[in-house]
Amino acid sequence: MRHVKEIGTIIEQMQAAVAAMCEQNPDFYAKYPMSLTTEADNDDIRLVTEQWQLPDDYLYFLQHYVPDKVSWNTDQYISLNLYGARELPQGQWGYNYNPVTQEDILDWPSSYLVIASDEGDPYCMDLSRGDTVIYTAEHGTGRWDFDIAYDDLASFLQSALLPSGLExxxxxxxxxxxxxxxxxxxxxxxxxxxxxxxxxxxxxxxxxxxxxxxxxxxxxxxxxxxxxxxxxxxxxxxxxxxxxxx
The missing domain is CATH 3.30.1390.10 (Ribosomal protein L7/L12, C-terminal domain/Adaptor protein ClpS)
Structure with a gap:
């Protein structure tokens, strides 16, 4: 759990960013509220750990990142949704599972877990590796052509906090x-x-x-x-x- 302390700090920064967004436009967020809390439901954690063997750093993140209608907009992301433990199972739909036909999607890499998406583009971890290297691919091209996006989870999370237009x-x-x-x-x-x-x-x-x-x-x-x-x-x-x- 080498990056746990860093991930904890980033989550605190994310909470501050969400609070700042709500403060910047209180009328809008009063109608369309969003929140970010830091204590996941034990049942949600149990369900994901029963389904997947998760890296320790990522499990820590899921235990302390509980979003409600939160998305991240930067120069890189249009609307990045980072899944909490509750959203994680359904976050796989359309990638490795078709909920309409209730069938697995065979061309999806079986060890890839989608932890976030940006307007349909998935961000994944390869659970067969045991690390938190983040992969991404463009959706809608007819095939999945994955590239490494970030070397670890902490770097990926930090990218969501970079304000648009700031170098x-x-x-x-x-x-x-x-x-x-x-x-x-x-x-x-x-x-x-x-x-x-x-x-x-x-x-x-x-x-x-x-x-x-x-x-x-x-x-x-x-x-x-x-x-x-x-x-x-x-x-x-x-x-x-x-x-x-x-």
């Missing part, structure tokens, strides 16, 4: 040099559909929720450091949305 050098800037701003979406602009899709991605909600939120403008879409605001502002300009920066 490593920006994260290392002295805090005294950081300026803050906020972006308010004020109108649907030139293309209502593109604006709805922007809201959908920004708030990790479904289409109906994004459309409903567009009817309640103005909408705070960002509040934080200016470096990240530049990327979001560029997106707003590219779709022709009406917005205000302050």
């Amino acid at each position: 490593e050098w920006e994260l290392e800037e002295d805090v005294q040099q950081v300026n803050y701003c906020q972006l308010m979406l004020t109108g649907e602009g030139q293309d209502k559909l593109k604006t709805i899709m922007f809201i959908k991605k920004t708030f990790s909600c479904d289409y109906a929720q994004a459309r409903a939120y567009l009817d309640q403008l103005p909408l705070l879409v960002y509040k934080g450091v200016e470096q990240r605001a530049a990327g979001i502002e560029a997106q707003l300009k590219s779709i022709g949305a009406d917005y205000k920066r302050s």
Whole structure:
């Protein structure tokens, strides 16, 4: 369990990130709540350990990562869902098991466990190895062509916390040099559909929720450091949305 302490720290950072998102837009998350707690149900843990022989680091993660409607959006991920113990069995559906026909999917590597997905792209561990190397492949290509995405679970989890639009050098800037701003979406602009899709991605909600939120403008879409605001502002300009920066 070499990375347990590091994984524990990352989970704490994830909790803080979820709390910050909810604080940034309380009206939205009051309607569409999400939460991240750190004590898994014993029955959920028992079910997954009976079904799979899991690496110790990953088992520790499942015991302390209990998401409710949590997804992660970065420059790399559109909407990354990291499964908790309760979601893990159903997270295999569509990859190694077809719930409609109730049949195994034969072209799926039998030792691969899907621990997360990003808009259908799976992130997996090969349980035959005994480590936590993370593999991924693009879905919808007609075949699974897996590559190593991360050397271990801790690195994978850390990637979910990297803010969109921030490069490593920006994260290392002295805090005294950081300026803050906020972006308010004020109108649907030139293309209502593109604006709805922007809201959908920004708030990790479904289409109906994004459309409903567009009817309640103005909408705070960002509040934080200016470096990240530049990327979001560029997106707003590219779709022709009406917005205000302050």
